[in-house]
Amino acid sequence: MNQAADLPIWAALLIALFLLIGAGLTLIGSFGLYRLRSFYDRIHAPTLGTSWGTAGIITASIIYFSVMESRLVLHQLLIGAFVIVTTPVTLILLSRAALYRDRAKNDPGVPPLDPPNNTSEISNPEKEPTPTHNNTHTGEV
Amino acid sequence: MSKLFPYPLLVVSLVVTWLLLAGFSLNQFLLGSITAIVAAWGFAALGPAKPRLRRWDLLLKLFAIVFYDIVRSNIAVASIILHGGKRIGKSNFMAIPLDLRDPTGLACLAIIITSTPGTAWIDYNSARSVLILHIFDLVDEDAWLNLIKNRYEYLLREIFE
Amino acid sequence: MSAAILSWAVTIAQIALAIAMALALVRMIKGPRAQDRVLGLDALYGNAMLLMLVFGIRTGNSLYFETSLIIGALGFVATVALAKFLMRGEVIE
Structure with missing residues (x-):
């Protein structure tokens, strides 16, 4: 914080704005986690922190270090990429585990193992994975 | 090469x-x-399967759409939480039949749905290709079906299949 | 002036994130079921990661960035392992 005195005022305001957005949304998300009634409601709350909570604080950090060191500092984006990739994995595993445990308990509030037939009729598609253009080498990952 | x-x-x-x-x-x-x-x-x-990207241009459009939706649903979910969990609809599960089969496309859909506050990916049955979502504020089931199928799945199928 | 703005914003953000961590911790302790506790842990390490980034802004030291990455990586592995345990570790009757 000592060398922050020579920061231009627009940068300070921008950093403060993004910091407060990020921290505020994370706080609201954790408050929802504490406050909401059922597990499946609560699973939505931390995604506030992992979407704009993280994005806000990363943006603030990028602006701060870029202005301080007078060059583009982007390594914080790695944290963003990491969070984007890992959040679905943890949340999907966790919600599947919760669904499994609720089904094992015969909880009436969760969808049964086989969804009713009327929903799956729509999905009976003419579309099979068609192997078109297998030889194009554009855009392979 | x-x-x-x-x-x-x-x-x-x-x-x-x-x-x-x-x-x-x-x-x-x-x-x-x-x-x-x-x-x-x-x-x-x-030897993992190689995903094929067909339409690079649509990737940008998808990013823009998802960015906008994430901002919008952040505001929506934050205001619901701040009002003590009161909302117009109620939170419920919802089954969505998917036509998207490509594993990379499904992974992208999972990322989109999970990082958007208000929707949670609960389970995907790959044999029947039915996706079970949990929606935080479910008012109109058709609107959500339309959103997932036409807004995300259509683009993902264009890009990956 | 800019130092004052920044110092206030950083302090407020740190307090907000600390409260967020406390709320996640309460959820982790209260439960009521195992999946709620794991979800609490998930939110707790996410908030800790962000708090480390804010510490980095406060001190101007980019070393906190590495700390943040390590917290994220370890927390991710922990949550995945626990979720997997909830799926497979329980005997159904």
Whole structure:
């Protein structure tokens, strides 16, 4: 914080704005986690922190270090990429585990193992994975 | 060429990660490139399926749409939580039949749905290709079906299938 | 002036994130079921990661960035392992 005195005022305001957005949304998300009634409601709350909570604080950090060191500092984006990739994995595993445990308990509030037939009729598609253009080498990952 | 660089995108992203962590210099670039190419050989030995990207241009459109939706649903969910959990609809499960089969496309859909506050990916039955979502504020089931199918799934199928 | 703005914003953000961590911790302790506790842990390490980034802004030291990455990586592995345990570790009767 000592060398922050020579920061231009627009940068300070921008950093403060993004910091407060990020921290505020994370706080609201954790408050929802504490406050909401059922597990499946609560699973939505931390995604506030992992979407704009993280994005806000990363943006603030990028602006701060870029202005301080007078060059583009982007390594914080790695944290963003990491969070984007890992959040679905943890949340999907966790919600599947919760669904499994609720089904094992015969909880009436969760969808049964086989969804009713009327929903799956729509999905009976003419579309099979068609192997078109297998030889194009554009855009392979 | 494709023997030497089996996964070009993987190599590029590993080199970029390396440079971001270690700092930009020629030495680090060489070291990072060697590591990334060796890592890609190792990855090729596992033989995972190669995802095919058909439409690069639509990727940008998808990013823009998802960015906008994430901002919007952040505001929506935050205001519901601040009002003590009172909302117009109620939270419920919802089954969505999917036509998207490509694993990479499904992974992208999972990322989109999970990172958007207000929707949670609960379960996907790959045999019946039915996705079970949990919606935080479910008012109109058809609107959500329309959103997932026409807004995201359509684009993902254009890009990956 | 800019130092004052920044110092206030950083302090407020740190307090907000600390409260967020406390709320996640309360959820982790209260439960009521195992999946709620794991979800609490998930939110707790996410908030800790962000708090480390804010510490980095406060001190101007980019070393906190590495700390943040390590917290994220370890927390991710922990949550995945626990979720997997909830799926497979329980005997159904």
